[in-house]
Amino acid sequence: MMHTPASMVMGIVFAPLGLALVFTAAITPQWREGQARLSMAGSGFLLRVGAKGQGVGSKSRSVEALLLLRSDGLWESCMQVEHSELKQCWPVAGPYQRDPRVRLAQGLVLTSLFLSGIGIVLACIGVRCWTDLPLRGVAASGGLLVVSAGLLSLTALGVYTHNLKRLGMDPSQGMANHRSAQLSLHAAGSLYFGWLGSFLQLLGGSALLFSFKRPRCPTCPSRPEQTICPACRSCPEITTKTDMDVYEVSC
Template sequence: MAHGGLQALGLALAGAGWLALLAATALPQWEVSTFAGDNIITALVTMKGLWMSCVSTSTGQLQCKSYESVLALPAHLQATRALLVVSGVLGPLALGAAVAGMKCTRCGGDDPRKKSSVAAGGGALFILSGLLALVACSWYGHRIITSFYDATECPSTSSEQNLGFEFGSALFLGWAGSALALLGGSLLASSCCSRGGGGAAKRGYPRAKTPPQGPPQLPRP
């Protein structure tokens, strides 16, 4: 029972991490501008994502524009896109393998060792997906830090310009999704090594041989 519960917990965490990565990939709040002007009424907040950039005003209006040319994008943005797309594609494959290899499902055969290997394979795919997303988010975050310090060292002369960009909510969501995918995938992968209860036969020990019983002996007179 503990073996199946560990698989269910790993699947829930990894699935939640994959969904969080999908949401982070689609959201435009990867980096948010910091305002340095004095006029708060006409302040503009610029948000940049992987697929579009948005501008929000203090009145609540939001305007977004998709990136037109892929070749004109920076190298770190193209690499982040590619890594997160591959990470998102690995999610359904890992989810299918994990569900097929779980102890509480009937698909994938009845051999417990084979099902555990399939579940561990799904966990390995989740781990790979989380690692790709973690590399992408960390690379993007390092780029934001470098650009921010470059902007603060050479600030603009105009008071209505933004100093730089800081971490957005989508970037934190991507880090959280990567951590959940890694944790859930590790729990699923560990199911290949864990052994459930149920007697000596399930633990791999030989069964005790019972001596053959002959015909019942009649009592002597």
């Protein structure tokens, strides 16, 4: 069995883990969170939150305010009443959906996932643990795609984080701005998953890039011009050794 370079092992481990974390961040609606206190005027206030047209009503006479928790992702937004099971999620819409920075983040994340998937497939083909010699060029090309994917996802996360409190703010709609201003928005869990996944992609892809550099093979003592590789075993000193010994000094 051939000795797989440590850089390839590191790349094969970290690249899929980074892809899984970025994918988790992409599909979850916790890129940013905010909370707003809703005053309940009058004793006959009726709150309706439901899915598919099914309303859930509750009258309150003693409670003066409700704390609403709002979360937004790239493709989904949610609203929940604190300390309650009342929750509703819906596809992003309105000024937030039309915001060019949100659209840019969506495109970059989708491209990152695609490149990372292709890069991991190439890396797996290039490592080829079932043969004597790995396809170093193929593995390194996969690493290059994974690094590119990590940079794209980092760019998307950076753009979103930098403009987090301004996303979806339409200056032409004063009422919407007034309502949005009541939310104390901050970064949420999905962003942290994305940051961690992106760094793991960069780490795994960079490790695979070392596959471009072919290590030096030891030379045969009796033939200095002859290198010792599994594909060339003409050195008299190693002809009597086992295959395992040959592979341990192989390149």
